[in-house]
Amino acid sequence: MHIQELILRLQRFWADRGCLVGQPYDLEKGAGTMNPLTFFGALGKKPWNVAYVEPSRRPADGRYGENPFRVYKHLQFQVILKPSPARVQDLYIESLEALGIDLSKHDLRFEEDNWESPTLGAWGVGWQVVLDGMEISQFTYFQQVGGLDCRPVSAELTYGIERICMFLGGYDNIFDLTYGEVKTDEGVFPVTYGQMRQREEFELSAYSFEHADLDLHRRLFEDFEKEGWRLLKTHGHFLSAYEQALKMSHTFNVLDARGAVSTTERPGVIKRVRDLACGCAKAYLEHEEGAPTDAAASAEVAK
Amino acid sequence: MGIAIPHDEKNPEAPCTTHSAHLYSPRKLAWWGLNYLVQQPDQTETQVGPPQKMCLDADGKPTQTGLKFAEKWGVDFAAVRFEQPAGKKEPCAVVTITKRGRPTKELLAETLPGLVASLHVPKAMRWGKSDFEFVRPIRNVLCLLGSDVVEFSVDGVRTTGTTWGHRLHHRANPAPVAVASPEAYEASMEAAGVVVHFLERRARMEVQLHALASEIGGTVVMDEELLDTLAEIVEFPTIVRGAFPKEFLELPKEVLITSLKEHQKSFCVEDAQGGLLPFFLSAANRPIEPGSEAEKLVAGGNEWVLKARLYDARFFFAEDCKTRLEARLEKLQALTFQRELGSYFQKGERMVELASELAPLFGLSPGHAREAARLAKCDLRTLMVGEFPELQGVMGGEYLRREGEPEAVWKAVKEHYRPAGAEDGLPSTAEGCLLSLVDKLDTVVGCFAVGIIPSGSKDPLALRRAGMGVVRILWERGWGGDLLGLCRQAQMVVGTKATKPDAETMQALEAFFRDRVAYQLEQAGYAGPVRRAALATGWSDLVDLKARCEALSGFAEDARFASLAQSVKRIANILKDEAPSEAFNPDLLQQDEEKALAARLAALEGTTDMRQLLGALAELAAPLEAFFTAVMVKCEDAALRSARLSLLHRLRTLFLRVADFSQWQ
Numbered sequence A: 001m002h003i004q005e006l007i008l009r010l011q012r013f014w015a016d017r018g019c020l021v022g023q024p025y026d027l028e029k030g031a032g033t034m035n036p037l038t039f040f041g042a043l044g045k046k047p048w049n050v051a052y053v054e055p056s057r058r059p060a061d062g063r064y065g066e067n068p069f070r071v072y073k074h075l076q077f078q079v080i081l082k083p084s085p086a087r088v089q090d091l092y093i094e095s096l097e098a099l100g101i102d103l104s105k106h107d108l109r110f111e112e113d114n115w116e117s118p119t120l121g122a123w124g125v126g127w128q129v130v131l132d133g134m135e136i137s138q139f140t141y142f143q144q145v146g147g148l149d150c151r152p153v154s155a156e157l158t159y160g161i162e163r164i165c166m167f168l169g170g171y172d173n174i175f176d177l178t179y180g181e182v183k184t185d186e187g188v189f190p191v192t193y194g195q196m197r198q199r200e201e202f203e204l205s206a207y208s209f210e211h212a213d214l215d216l217h218r219r220l221f222e223d224f225e226k227e228g229w230r231l232l233k234t235h236g237h238f239l240s241a242y243e244q245a246l247k248m249s250h251t252f253n254v255l256d257a258r259g260a261v262s263t264t265e266r267p268g269v270i271k272r273v274r275d276l277a278c279g280c281a282k283a284y285l286e287h288e289e290g291a292p293t294d295a296a297a298s299a300e301v302a303k
Numbered sequence B: 001m002g003i004a005i006p007h008d009e010k011n012p013e014a015p016c017t018t019h020s021a022h023l024y025s026p027r028k029l030a031w032w033g034l035n036y037l038v039q040q041p042d043q044t045e046t047q048v049g050p051p052q053k054m055c056l057d058a059d060g061k062p063t064q065t066g067l068k069f070a071e072k073w074g075v076d077f078a079a080v081r082f083e084q085p086a087g088k089k090e091p092c093a094v095v096t097i098t099k100r101g102r103p104t105k106e107l108l109a110e111t112l113p114g115l116v117a118s119l120h121v122p123k124a125m126r127w128g129k130s131d132f133e134f135v136r137p138i139r140n141v142l143c144l145l146g147s148d149v150v151e152f153s154v155d156g157v158r159t160t161g162t163t164w165g166h167r168l169h170h171r172a173n174p175a176p177v178a179v180a181s182p183e184a185y186e187a188s189m190e191a192a193g194v195v196v197h198f199l200e201r202r203a204r205m206e207v208q209l210h211a212l213a214s215e216i217g218g219t220v221v222m223d224e225e226l227l228d229t230l231a232e233i234v235e236f237p238t239i240v241r242g243a244f245p246k247e248f249l250e251l252p253k254e255v256l257i258t259s260l261k262e263h264q265k266s267f268c269v270e271d272a273q274g275g276l277l278p279f280f281l282s283a284a285n286r287p288i289e290p291g292s293e294a295e296k297l298v299a300g301g302n303e304w305v306l307k308a309r310l311y312d313a314r315f316f317f318a319e320d321c322k323t324r325l326e327a328r329l330e331k332l333q334a335l336t337f338q339r340e341l342g343s344y345f346q347k348g349e350r351m352v353e354l355a356s357e358l359a360p361l362f363g364l365s366p367g368h369a370r371e372a373a374r375l376a377k378c379d380l381r382t383l384m385v386g387e388f389p390e391l392q393g394v395m396g397g398e399y400l401r402r403e404g405e406p407e408a409v410w411k412a413v414k415e416h417y418r419p420a421g422a423e424d425g426l427p428s429t430a431e432g433c434l435l436s437l438v439d440k441l442d443t444v445v446g447c448f449a450v451g452i453i454p455s456g457s458k459d460p461l462a463l464r465r466a467g468m469g470v471v472r473i474l475w476e477r478g479w480g481g482d483l484l485g486l487c488r489q490a491q492m493v494v495g496t497k498a499t500k501p502d503a504e505t506m507q508a509l510e511a512f513f514r515d516r517v518a519y520q521l522e523q524a525g526y527a528g529p530v531r532r533a534a535l536a537t538g539w540s541d542l543v544d545l546k547a548r549c550e551a552l553s554g555f556a557e558d559a560r561f562a563s564l565a566q567s568v569k570r571i572a573n574i575l576k577d578e579a580p581s582e583a584f585n586p587d588l589l590q591q592d593e594e595k596a597l598a599a600r601l602a603a604l605e606g607t608t609d610m611r612q613l614l615g616a617l618a619e620l621a622a623p624l625e626a627f628f629t630a631v632m633v634k635c636e637d638a639a640l641r642s643a644r645l646s647l648l649h650r651l652r653t654l655f656l657r658v659a660d661f662s663q664w665q
Helices: A001-016 A087-098 A160-171 A195-210 A215-234 A238-257 A267-289 A295-303 B062-074 B104-118 B183-193 B200-217 B222-233 B245-250 B253-264 B293-321 B330-334 B346-361 B366-375 B385-386 B394-402 B407-415 B428-448 B465-478 B481-499 B502-523 B528-536 B542-555 B559-575 B592-604 B610-618 B623-628 B638-655
Strands: A049-058 A073-082 A110-114 A115-117 A122-131 A134-145 A156-160 A176-182 A187-192 B003-004 B020-027 B028-034 B045-049 B081-083 B092-099 B141-145 B157-160 B237-243 B265-271 B278-287 B336-338
Touching: A001 A049, A001 A073, A001 A087, A001 A160, A001 A176, A001 B346, A049 B385, A073 A160, A073 A195, A087 A110, A087 A156, A110 A176, A110 B222, A110 B278, A122 B428, A134 A238, A134 B293, A160 B293, A176 A195, A187 A195, A187 B045, A195 A238, A195 B330, A215 A238, A215 A267, A238 A267, B062 B092, B092 B265, B104 B141, B141 B278, B200 B222, B200 B237, B200 B278, B222 B265, B222 B278, B245 B278, B245 B293, B245 B366, B253 B278, B253 B293, B253 B394, B265 B346, B278 B293, B278 B330, B293 B385, B293 B394, B330 B346, B336 B346, B346 B428, B346 B481, B346 B610, B366 B407, B366 B428, B385 B528, B394 B407, B407 B428, B428 B465, B428 B481, B428 B502, B481 B502, B528 B542, B542 B592, B542 B610, B559 B610, B559 B638, B592 B610, B592 B623, B592 B638, B610 B638
Parallel strands: B003 B028, B003 B141, B141 B157
Antiparallel strands: A049 A073, A073 A156, A110 A122, A115 A122, A122 A134, A134 A156, A176 A187, B020 B028, B045 B092, B081 B092, B237 B278, B265 B278
């Protein structure tokens, strides 16, 4: 199956089950959870169902486009269901069937895997979903986001698009996948993932491992942080401040890929991103609902 | 969730359950018990009221007080008796009332919701809109007493007499599964594709693993922990066998085993020579017919994923091999071991120093010991250990072997994290044991020197395990000498990094290692009295301690022992408030009994072999008894008294070379 067909089917499936089809957020980020559609959407009381594709950048996973399985940037398909429906696992299984996976002939395991994002102050409880030995999804009941309790609880489903495509087609190399087909008057031209992305993988890997200016990135990290807190504290603007937190997070990932963050500094640097993200979450909830829902969590943020 | 409470009508007297079982699978938690009463027994009790004279008037008619008493307990006044209860001066109104036993079902319906809510869950979660917390969302509650549903609800989920089968492989029959009775639960679930007994799932997998391995002429590289994990992940286990390309066999065996285990939860298969075969065994969560399309697809899928994993492992291995292991030394500077104790580079330097000092003590060449210590931590900076932290040591050793280092060096590096736990063995070579000893001594002594001391459940750096490793190496290798002396040497090497006074650190180390040594004696199977008596006279030389424990254990059976232990305690009592002189003049002694004892003492003082010494001490039982019967130690004659006290003092010193018998009880 082509990558775009897989995406279209998932969008259709979840739209039919009452989800908004969202769009990727136009800033670098490491995971679909960081999209404000999830980060803020998972907070507060109002019902919220949304599904979207998120290109996710992990500089340390870059392999110059030479490794058939690992890439700097991959596509996540993210679904948020708030409150988590009682049939959520069955819905997920039906979505796999909508992709054409005949589960009567395959093996599916839900393995305990509790998720945590220290940069977002978020954690949840759930499973990794393993199909014939391959992890294809992460399934999480959010307990906290931005240091605040999630009430009600959202279910988050994350599909690894390329992995599922490779598995379905039995591909041994991610770059051999077909993204889709271009049809012109001259005929039909399939476009591979490699044609679309391999050069990008090479350049972005080289950037993360060799060319990124470390001093610039250290400076950027500091500046984004100052900017974020200025927006949040002076203006009470949590959305623009949150963008600064996302930029801090990506800047940190670039520095980390270069080994420029020592193991001892690491927790401290991550905490600086988390503090800003948690500050944004608190301001958002106050804006939406008036007062903090969880006194203990707010006290934590104030620290 | 299922709660099943059968009752046994043949045995209605049983007060509560006599048999129970816990059953669970990834989606189910179940408990059942046997021999519950359907109806709780009636209970009678006697209530004492006001005195008779207040309850009856002069005509023997009930008074207001009397009527009120009867009314209070819900009986007719006719049921009130007048008796004089113990402790009362006059007859009082008495009633006997019977409390009807309640139906067990009612009691269960009241109790169970609270019980479910109070179950301890290590990491609880909430779901949906509810504030209820549990390990995973509760979707169904099956609760039976016999064949009746016990009615209650947990977080809005009402109890039923049904439950659900396998999520995927019971979908052809989408109705819930009715469970007729608790006894039928396991069979009903099995029919619906769920094996609810953990041990049963585990046992079935074990059988299949062995069968599938022997089909290809191999044996499973068994891993009990992995088997436990898999038995907890699947509801209906079927083992599938897959193959991987032979070229991956070039990777070190440990890499393959670890990669398969950590990434794919799969087992390796080895041949009779211990070499791996290009096959693996995985557990699927469903029934699979042999030869079916599903079998082919599941095995094929696993093979595909595994190939990707092995490709990665081979990439790490090839990258690591491009530069000599030694090249990582500098990079260790940036890897913190512990804040005050510095980087792994500095730890490595301390290990080199300590290894050179200790090697000669155990008859080893300092050259190899230094080299192994210098390179021991380099693999922490390899890609492979970055990916699989549990391969630390193993990879360093492998890379050094391939670089042509001598076996004494690479094997020492490879095994220096052993013993990794109580079940694990020591490094197989003397050099490996030395390196492991040096590493662990530096860790324990260094941490104590900066105030990191395990207490209660707090032991974040696993110092107790490291300390146990130190003790086991000395004990099992038969390396004598002074354990506390080794600590002092390690302390010298830690030097100025210490933040605590040296004396304080040594005191804490002494208490710490004494506990570890005591535990080692327990593990070695010595009886309580042997351990206490042997430890009390010193434990820092483990070889000496072992010899004394052996001697004492053999001797404890000896009939003369009780008498001897008694005499030794008596000596201790006599000497308690005395300051006996070291100088002993046997010529001052007068009575035969004491002269005999002195003669034996002189003969024994030169003996060094513990067993021989203890045997000879046993022979003192009779002379000692005779001595205490005939001789008055604390006599008037000061010189004689002093000589007698000295005799006893020397005897006690002799005994203390083996054990402190006052601790023998």
